[in-house]
Amino acid sequence: xxxxxxxxxxxxxxxxxxxxxCPAHTPVPEYIRLIAQGRYSDAYMINWKSNVFxxxxxxxxxxxxEPACRRGxxxxxxxxxxxxxxxxxxxxxDIKQRLPRPAPKNGKRVAFVGGGxxxxxxxxxxxxxxxxxxxFDADPEAGGMMRTQIPKFRLPNSVIDEETGYILGLxxxxxxxxxxxxxxxxxxxxxxxxxxxxxxxxxxxLDIPGRKxxxxxxxxxxxxxxxxxxxxxxxxxxxxxxxxGGNTAMDCCRTARRLGGEKVxxxxxxxxxxxxxxxxxxxxxxxxxxxxxxxMVPVAFKHVAGKLIGVTFQHVKAEYxxxxxxxxxxxxxxxxxxxxxxxxxxxxQENAFPWIEQDCGIEFDKWHMxxxxxxxxxxxxxxxxxxGDAAFGPKNIIWAVAHGHDAALSIHKMLSGEDITERPLxxxxxxxxKMGIHEWSYDNDISIDKRxxxxxxxxxxxxxxxxxxxxxxxxxxxxxxxxxxCLNCDVQTVFSTSLCIECDACADICPMDCITFTGNGEESDxxxxxxxxxxxxxxxxxxSSDLKTGRVMVxxxxxxxxxxxxxxxxxxxxxxxxxxxxxxxxxxxxxPTKSRSAA
Amino acid sequence: xxxIAKPKFHHPGLKxxxxxxxxxxxxxxISTLCAGCGHDSITASIIEACYELSIEPHRVAKISGIGCSxxxxxxxxxxxxxxxxxHGRMPSVLxxxxxxxxxxxxxxxxxxxxxxxxxxxxxxxSIRRGVNMTYIVENNGVYGLTKGQFSATADRGSKSxxxxxxxxxxxxxxxxxxxxxxxxxxxxxxxxxxxLVPLIAAAIxxxxxxxxxxxxxxxxxxxxxxxxxxxDYVREHNDAVNRLDVLVGxxxxxxxxxxxxxxxxxxxxxxxxxxRKIDADYxxxxxxxxxxxxxxxxxxxxxxxxxxxxxxxxxxLHEHLNTVETPLNTLxxxxxxxxxxxLDKINASLR
Numbered sequence: 001x002x003x004x005x006x007x008x009x010x011x012x013x014x015x016x017x018x019x020x021x022c023p024a025h026t027p028v029p030e031y032i033r034l035i036a037q038g039r040y041s042d043a044y045m046i047n048w049k050s051n052v053f054x055x056x057x058x059x060x061x062x063x064x065x066e067p068a069c070r071r072g073x074x075x076x077x078x079x080x081x082x083x084x085x086x087x088x089x090x091x092x093x094d095i096k097q098r099l100p101r102p103a104p105k106n107g108k109r110v111a112f113v114g115g116g117x118x119x120x121x122x123x124x125x126x127x128x129x130x131x132x133x134x135x136f137d138a139d140p141e142a143g144g145m146m147r148t149q150i151p152k153f154r155l156p157n158s159v160i161d162e163e164t165g166y167i168l169g170l171x172x173x174x175x176x177x178x179x180x181x182x183x184x185x186x187x188x189x190x191x192x193x194x195x196x197x198x199x200x201x202x203x204x205x206l207d208i209p210g211r212k213x214x215x216x217x218x219x220x221x222x223x224x225x226x227x228x229x230x231x232x233x234x235x236x237x238x239x240x241x242x243x244x245g246g247n248t249a250m251d252c253c254r255t256a257r258r259l260g261g262e263k264v265x266x267x268x269x270x271x272x273x274x275x276x277x278x279x280x281x282x283x284x285x286x287x288x289x290x291x292x293x294x295x296m297v298p299v300a301f302k303h304v305a306g307k308l309i310g311v312t313f314q315h316v317k318a319e320y321x322x323x324x325x326x327x328x329x330x331x332x333x334x335x336x337x338x339x340x341x342x343x344x345x346x347x348x349q350e351n352a353f354p355w356i357e358q359d360c361g362i363e364f365d366k367w368h369m370x371x372x373x374x375x376x377x378x379x380x381x382x383x384x385x386x387x388g389d390a391a392f393g394p395k396n397i398i399w400a401v402a403h404g405h406d407a408a409l410s411i412h413k414m415l416s417g418e419d420i421t422e423r424p425l426x427x428x429x430x431x432x433x434k435m436g437i438h439e440w441s442y443d444n445d446i447s448i449d450k451r452x453x454x455x456x457x458x459x460x461x462x463x464x465x466x467x468x469x470x471x472x473x474x475x476x477x478x479x480x481x482x483x484x485x486c487l488n489c490d491v492q493t494v495f496s497t498s499l500c501i502e503c504d505a506c507a508d509i510c511p512m513d514c515i516t517f518t519g520n521g522e523e524s525d526x527x528x529x530x531x532x533x534x535x536x537x538x539x540x541x542x543x544s545s546d547l548k549t550g551r552v553m554v555x556x557x558x559x560x561x562x563x564x565x566x567x568x569x570x571x572x573x574x575x576x577x578x579x580x581x582x583x584x585x586x587x588x589x590x591x592p593t594k595s596r597s598a599a
Numbered sequence: 600x601x602x603i604a605k606p607k608f609h610h611p612g613l614k615x616x617x618x619x620x621x622x623x624x625x626x627x628x629i630s631t632l633c634a635g636c637g638h639d640s641i642t643a644s645i646i647e648a649c650y651e652l653s654i655e656p657h658r659v660a661k662i663s664g665i666g667c668s669x670x671x672x673x674x675x676x677x678x679x680x681x682x683x684x685x686h687g688r689m690p691s692v693l694x695x696x697x698x699x700x701x702x703x704x705x706x707x708x709x710x711x712x713x714x715x716x717x718x719x720x721x722x723x724x725s726i727r728r729g730v731n732m733t734y735i736v737e738n739n740g741v742y743g744l745t746k747g748q749f750s751a752t753a754d755r756g757s758k759s760x761x762x763x764x765x766x767x768x769x770x771x772x773x774x775x776x777x778x779x780x781x782x783x784x785x786x787x788x789x790x791x792x793x794x795l796v797p798l799i800a801a802a803i804x805x806x807x808x809x810x811x812x813x814x815x816x817x818x819x820x821x822x823x824x825x826x827x828x829x830x831d832y833v834r835e836h837n838d839a840v841n842r843l844d845v846l847v848g849x850x851x852x853x854x855x856x857x858x859x860x861x862x863x864x865x866x867x868x869x870x871x872x873x874x875r876k877i878d879a880d881y882x883x884x885x886x887x888x889x890x891x892x893x894x895x896x897x898x899x900x901x902x903x904x905x906x907x908x909x910x911x912x913x914x915x916l917h918e919h920l921n922t923v924e925t926p927l928n929t930l931x932x933x934x935x936x937x938x939x940x941x942l943d944k945i946n947a948s949l950r
Contacts, residue, residue, distance in 0.1 A: 501635070505635045509639070513609075533612035559611065565601065571635025
């Protein structure tokens with residue numbers, strides 16, 4: 001193998017698995033260290049810069065970081081990254097002084113369709129640069145789906161108000177209760193750019209017999225959740241069936257439990273394991289005594305005199321064809337009718353753009369989705385950009401934020417007369433953490449604690465009040481314990497070939513047998529000759545150039561604890577522990593300076 | 600010195616030996632020696648050898664004297680018996696322990712000061728008595744704990760870190776061990792585990808006095824130009840007569856050299872390394888031949904490593920003394936003191 005080029009920004013970035021997996025590339029280990037030090041406001045600002053909604057995401061994020069977390073490959077469970085983010089939000093001081101100041105206007109106007117996470121991220125990045133940002137939303141308050149679709153017992157209004165408030169406070173104009181009905185007339189208002197962040201607002205229908213006749217007791221999940229959120233609906237029948245296996249279904253069933261649903265059942269077509277809902281959301285539903293039945297396909301709504309009395313299901317089983325594709329085929333068991341009073345349909349969401357006219361210069365593909373460039377987020381109309389669920393279909397908040405940052409950069413470049421396809425590289429800082437002979441500026445003593453559970457409100461109380469937040473969040477002590485579980489993967493092991501005397505001290509001390517000195521070879525061959533097995537080929541090998549004896553140093557990054565013992569036992573300083581900090585490129589410099597954000 | 604304990608986590612894919620232990624289970628406390636010390640590599644090699652032999656840690660007694668080397672038993676086999684004895688007195692304590700309980704595996708760990716100076720006599724007598732043990736000398740040619748004076752194994756003409764030339768002749772412990780009748784004699788290098796681990800494993804299996812001299816560079820005081828115990832010097836002058844890969848069932852090493860050839864490897868800085876990996880003519884069953892070979896190569900400045908002599912049919916001290924098979928420490932009073940009737944019988948036979 002060729003010697004590893006550690007100067008390439010992506011090499012060390014990939015080693016920080018959580019940050020690499022995060023769509024917005026939040027510097028996770030950095031903020032977790034700050035939490036451990038009690039510097040909650042600093043931790044919050046690191047998050048605020050990357051993901052804009054730390055308090056909201058700390059409660060609701062889909063957490064792509066956690067399955068990626070290295071800790072999950074070392075022991076059973078990853079670090080509770082998401083809930084630590086909430087800790088930063090919960091315990092921070094007043095951070096208003098740290099926010100960017102509203103800038104003098106530069107005369108350029110940008111319109112936003114929809115006031116959800118994607119639009120607000122773009123506005124957050126652009127407003128401090130002097131753009132006049134106007135956000136239109138059909139709802140009276142900002143937040144989009146974060147406010148309407150996520151139940152209050154998971155995400156209180158106060159958190160949404162606070163974090164949307166930080167953005168609107170930058171001088172962003174918010175026009176609530178103002179639905180954009182025509183792209184053409186919006187274009188006619190001569191905005192310099194338009195960002196569409198209108199989400200995926202339409203719940204998918206379930207067109208089976210009885211749907212029309214029993215319509216009074218059949219509700220589309222996200223519409224029903226929005227009505228609950230605005231207080232239009234405050235009760236439901238005692239027996240409720242929720243159809244669908246995504247996170248919306250989980251929100252529906254738990255909301256139903258709080259509005260009078262005594263016997264709430266979730267029923268999914270697929271197997272329990274393949275459900276789209278996050279494992280922890282399924283857990284929370286089960287904890288609230290909501291059974292989840294699987295491999296059952298709804299075939300008809302049963303009704304008497306216009307009133308729903310139940311749903312009939314066909315039992316299916318999974319069969320896999322030669323290509324490994326799954327097909328659901330009838331299991332042969334007789335159909336089963338489950339009695340109920342109400343049904344919530346949460347079988348998916350769709351995009352809908354009835355308000356974009358054919359002749360706006362915005363082309364759509366055969367799935368009726370706008371043609372959007374995945375890097376710049378520009379549509380076929382060079383002034384119109386899309387992001388969040390509106391761009392590529394339903395995803396989640398953190399993806400909307402990532403889209404927003406990229407779209408903001410595009411808009412800023414376009415309005416500065418630059419080529420939007422040229423994307424500036426991120427800024428990378430690498431600095432030694434050595435403080436003394438065997439002292440580091442980070443805590444390298446590895447905690448063996450298991451993942452700490454987040455305290456929950458007592459179930460009886462929680463089920464009585466739909467606005468009572470179920471998760472109480474870590475207290476300071478639990479947060480410290482959990483923060484100590486982080487392996488500091490951003491503190492990189494950096495090897496200097498010229499200093500190595502091949503004494504083997506690093507290979508001997510390494511608790512994970514990551515380091516091997518051996519003859520060079522092809523990657524597949526090298527992976528066979530390492531001290532310990534190498535089961536994850538997606539995890540890079542760090543290979544040195546030739547050493548004095550002609551061998552090379554090979555380090556499998558896979559399960560490195562970043563404990564720094566290789567560097568402590570190295571007599572010549574050939575190993576050093578260096579912190580890698582990557583500043584993703586955002587539009588302009590909208591955020592606190594590096595010297596303040598990088599501890 | 601490292602202040603943190605070595606993390607308890609280990610690689611999830613580590614192989615287990617016949618007893619279900621990983622090699623991590625054979626570790627002791629974290630080393631307090633200087634970073635990069637050759638002794639730590641020997642510690643790692645002992646751990647590896649015991650793991651590969653699936654030795655039950657509680658069947659091992661590790662005994663040492665005083666010095667950097669003698670601290671190392673704290674760093675391996677944390678679940679074994681141990682005795683850190685007086686300077687140079689490891690061989691006597693080991694001999695005594697071995698006589699009391701012949702069932703344990705005895706690891707004597709010593710250094711060049713401990714064995715070639717203050718304990719030279721002890722070393723000699725334990726070898727000539729054929730105590731069943733593995734006697735490892737971690738040989739760095741220098742008194743590291745007292746800041747770098749020459750030890751008795753420092754080569755004449757080699758230079759100290761401060762530039763002083765050694766005028767005394769060196770003691771070659773391997774040559775002495777051969778002369779005194781050790782039945783397993785080897786030399787190796789801490790920087791060459793593929794050679795060292797199988798040697799330790801073979802020595803542990805050997806019945807009789809096994810002696811291994813391991814050259815172990817002292818990073819702090821004896822790893823400079825002019826030293827003959829530095830990483831660079833040992834690598835350049837290492838003359839391995841054989842390899843023992845077959846002994847412990849490990850995968851054969853990737854690079855194989857034709858028997859008896861010297862391969863010159865030119866490095867980046869232009870210096871050359873002479874690699875004679877296997878000597879086809881070398882007979883490890885010929886004690887006299889080994890002594891001559893050793894002397895001839897030492898005169899050329901080469902460090903002969905590998906298994907130098909082995910007598911597979913060796914006897915040990917217990918056979919010489921004709922002791923009972925049962926370990927003496929488990930013999931009950933009625934066996935040890937058979938009573939006056941037996942005494943009368945013995946007395947009668949002497950009249």
